[in-house]
Amino acid sequence: MRAALLQLTASDDPEANLPRTLAYVDEAAAEGADLILTPEVTNCVSSSREHQKAVLRPEPRDPTLSAMRAAAARHQRWILIGSLALRTADPQGRFANRSILIDPSGAIAARYDKIHMFDVDVSDTETFRESAAYRPGARATVAQTPWGGLGMTVCYDVRFGHLHRMLAQAGAVMLSVPAAFSPVTGAAHWEVLLRARAIETGCFVLAPAQTGQHEASVGRTRRTHGHSMVVAPWGEVLLDAGTHPGVHLCDIDLAEVEAARARVPAIHADRRWDGP
DSSP: OEEEEEEBOOOSOHHHHHHHHHHHHHHHHHTTOSEEEOOTTSSOOOSOHHHHHHHOOBGGGOHHHHHHHHHHHHHTOEEEEEEEEEBOOOTTOOBEEEEEEEOTTSOEEEEEEOOSOOEEEOSSSOEEEHHHHBOOOOOOEEEEETTEEEEEOOGGGGGOHHHHHHHHHTTEEEEEOOBOOOHHHIIIIIHHHHHHHHHHHTOEEEEOBBEEEEOOSSSOOEEEEOOOEEEOTTSOEEEEOTTOOEEEEEEOOTHHHHHHHHHOOGGGOOOOOOOO
16 A cells, blocks of 8 residues: 655645645645545644634535545545544534545545644643644544554544554554644654554554644744654654655555564453552
């Protein structure tokens, strides 16, 4: 299977972001990608809730989703939109951070709403309160693909190993971790967390990422870490995209999943215990 990870530097303008994303999808399809993956918040990177209210749409009317469904059907490819920021009917007015898998007919094959909200104080100048703008999801998802189960996660979820373990035990052979990772935590933790999730589950980890300085018409700008990655089930980094936007290809042999799990069958060796 050939995977294409699209590394983006999205702004807070969904209309401006879409043509660039579609051009990368066309390029990935021309390069023979079977599965094309985009990062977290593919449509809009914004720190302003008021701006998001003005530009975001509910899923049925989101133009990025509509265009990506059409692209999947046109190219007859699987596309994982790492996530879209979407309006919801939440009584508090919070958005969804939703990952969407599209099949080659253009139909939506699976959805996953990010469970773990990024509420952290990285430094005196870099704080995040994702839960103020986004409602957390409550259901884990393993999507069925021609290559096996795809366990869907988003960004901060990568720090919660039990979620990925449960996805693997439920049939996932691949884990998607689309992200818009902070440069500070990215430099310290991104690679080691992705490798850990691959090793402990025996899964391929596919992690398309936002990168660089994100333009903002309203509110403060953001920087993200980049380094979209593919990690093999034994923990080898097969792809590190660095910090440049673009299409990054990686050929994957799914037989490596069974081989890694045969060597260390940890996901089937759970024991119950008392305490602490």
